Amino acid sequence: GKEKWPRGDEKTWKENMRALETDVPGISRNIVNHVQTSLARQAYNLDDLGAYQAAALSVRDNLILNWNDTQLQYTRKEPKRAYYLSLEFLMGRALDNALLNLDLKKQYSESTDKLGFNMEDLLEQERDAALGNGGLGRLAACYLDSSASMELPVWGYGLRYKYGIFQQLISPEGQQLEAPDPWLENQNPWELPRLDVQYDVRFYGSADRLNDGTPRAVWSGGQEVVAQAYDVMIPGCFTKSTNNLRLWESKPKRGFDLNSFNAGDYERAVESSNSASAITSVLYPNDHTTFGKELRLKQQYFWTAASLADMIRRFKNIGKPITQFPEYVAIQLNDTHPTMAIPELMRILVDEEDVPWDTAWQITTNTFFYTNHTVLPEALEKWPVPLMQHLLPRHLQIIYDINMYFLQAVEKKFPGDRERLARMSLIEEGFPQQIRMAFLACIGSRKVNGVAELHSELVKTTILKDFVEFEGAGKFSNVTNGITPRRWLDQCNPELSALISKSLNVPKQVWLKDLFMLKKLLPLAEDAAFRKEWAEIKQRNKERLAHHVRTTLGLEINTNAMFDVQIKRLHEYKRQSLNILGVIHRYLTLKDMSAEERKKVNPRVVFFAAKAAPGYWIAKLIIRLIVNVARILNADPETKDYLQLYFLPDYSVSLAEVLIPASDISQHISTAGTEASGTSNMKFCLNGGLLLGTVDGANIEIGEEVGESNVFFFGYLTPEVEQVRYNNIYHPRPVEEKSPALARVLSVVSQGMFGDGGIYEPFLNTIRQGDYYLIADDFDSYINALKMVDDAYLDKEEWIKKSIRTACTMGKFSSDRAIMEYAESYWNLEPVKIPA
Ligand code: NTF
Secondary structure, eight states: OOOOOOSSOHHHHHHHOOOOOOSHHHHHHHHHHHHHTTSOOOGGGOOHHHHHHHHHHHHHHHHHHHHHHHHHHHHHHOOOEEEEEOSOEEEEOOHHHHHHHHTOHHHHHHHHHHTTOOHHHHHHHOOOEEESSSHHHHHHHHHHHHHHHTTOOEEEEEEOOSBOSOEEEEOTTSOEEEEOOOTTTTOOTTEEEEEEEEEEEEESSEEEEOOSSSSOEEEEOSEEEEEEEEEEEEEOTTSSOEEEEEEEEEEETTSSOHHHHHTTOHHHHHHHHHHHHHTTTBOOOOSSOOOOOHHHHHHHHHHHHHHHHHHHHHHHHTTOOGGGHHHHEEEEEESSTTTTHHHHHHHIIIIISOOOHHHHHHHHHHHEEEEOOOOOGGGSOEEEHHHHHHHOHHHHHHHHHHHHHHHHHHHHHSTTOHHHHHHHOSEEOSSSOEEEHHHHHHHTOSEEEESSHHHHHHHHHTTTHHHHHHHOGGGEEEOOOOBOHIIIIIITOHHHHHHHHHHHTSOHHHHTTOGGGGGGGGGGGGOHHHHHHHHHHHHHHHHHHHHHHHHHHOOOOOTTSEEEEEESOOOGGGTHHHHHHHHHHHHHHHHHSOHHHHHTSOOEEEEEEOOOOTTOHHHHHHHHHHHHHHHHHHTOTTTTTTEEEEEOSSOOHHHHHHHGGGOSEEEEOOOTTOOSOOSHHHHHHHTTOEEEEESOHHHHHHHHHHOGGGEEEESOOHHHHHHHHHHHHHSOOOHHHHOHHHHHHHHHHHTTBTBOGGGGHHHHHHHHTTOTTOHHHHHHHHHHHHHHHHHHHHSHHHHHHHHHHHHHTOGGGBHHHHHHHIIIIIIOOOOOOOOO
């Protein structure tokens, strides 16, 4: 039947409800309105920043209207929903993305033109939302884009850090310096504070079991802080579907602690308010390492507690019994960071909802799904038992109980196997004892997945081997990562996007949501006119990058050279070291040549961009080496026309958007078995950049899709790595013997060709001794692969064919495919159509 209008005069409401502004006059009216009211400015005192803000607020109006319709539909239809819990969302800029997804870029550009502003300049005013470290955070952002675009009822939950990933500065000596990233300084038009959405979150205090025949306990005392919601709208591509990313900010509960205040201790009162705000003040800048810091555990619990409270409130609104929770809610754990959600849900069910333990455990293990993103031991989270006891005493009891029941079941299946029990216990023995979060995430989840085929196999055969034996292999599977073709092709490479639409003869809305369609362009690799257009676009993207570097850093880049790019967090396992040593080898080779010989060499420009964790000393030393090698190379009149090297500071999503479309070749050269997936490899290939890499992570699947003749692989394979490492320790051979070429490179570094050689010794020693990442073992194979790249590049037409074939076979790597796999095989989620 017809729903009753909830309040007031229906006609007055309906006559005044706004519709989307989609024509140029309407858009201009809306922008000017924001200039006058929201910003309190006028035409004669408006600068680019103001105009950007007004344009952004006007786009946000449209997003909010779609968001309202989407959320209303979810409320009415009561579909099962999925929640993506991620401590990191590396969103980048929002304006261009929103304009493209709303299909309003043309109209907005026309409107800002009329108002006297150039849209491209306005886009540059926006600060990146950099609430993440690297691939894990960017993956979360791509998945939000795909969820909305595939019309899936998925929300993200994260933290609203006051400071995102640090800003990287490079000192004249080549040292990385860190500065804070005050990204909220200029106001953030993309977020909406929800003052009506707040939850109390408790820390410390004491937990007392009731011992009344139930498993219940009462947790009281300690510190209470408030979680305040901020919503960020996530527009789908060419659909009304607009999802939500809810970010929590921590606030003191009453401005300051009244108890201390009344006791006359003003300082303590204010101190406690500071400590509440501190929880969401900064993103931890460590990638692939854990530190066991109390504040980090506080962040994790604060965020999972607020998110769960919010989900449960929403679930209760539909009035179903709590046992049906998993039929309405799926929660994806992005790595182990949100694992505290598992004991927290148990606490809510057992202590607050009075659900029997076994039922509560059933509900819990049917709700959660866990994605593992690394098998590197230093990245596996463990929390000291004493810290957990102090900060979250009730959760420690629950973890102990989970562990007790779990180990009983293991004992039943493998009677008398004491070693197995010790290996599988959630509690690792030692001083102190530690809680193994990956094990807790695993046993508390319905399914566990890795992020590429090889990685998912490694998860099953290494870190979770015992769990596969205990629970059966069915629980463990793979979802190969993906990237959104909206940002990583249409937005960052508009010319290529237009060429694709023209050649497919379909609007981009079609192929951007069905990336396998690119395959239809494969025959055009044989079409000389198409190749010419393709190559010209690549060339203009190289000039765009050169222009960017000229205007931001004042450096002049040779755009006739091959552009060779490695951009990712700096880590020994990713082996930027191999790359820089390879560059030095190339330099020495050029120096050995006569001027005549050099003229035959294909010029190359090598780009690096990478942030190192502030406490990762060797990583910082590698940056220093790159910067100092660049200084010598770029100033050498004999070689600079053939080899240039740039370290671009402060790598970000926005910088990636300029670098990726300009690349001829990109490097993904981790030691085999160490890079779980990699996702920038997909971005480069989608933009027609070829791949030079090891047989690792998603490189392998890219090779399968594009064909081995279009990629350059080298190096030891995963099954061989362990043995090589063993030999490096127990039967060491000198670098001179493994690779004379490398030995020469190490010696020129050590002798000071790039400044004081002594400072690099600690880095060089990691190769001379132990060589955990197989730099020396892979060096000759790497140099050989570089040579193959050089040779291939000489045949320009063939190279362009490879570039076309690569881009056109990347359909599998759309994050739409990945998110649909999660929706169908994990969450059991259906799309929800939002009526016009
Ligand atoms: C990263 N993991 C992996 O190192 C990348 O290979 C992968 O592409 C991304 O996750 C996304 O899946 C991590 O950042 C972490 F934290 F898990 F180590």
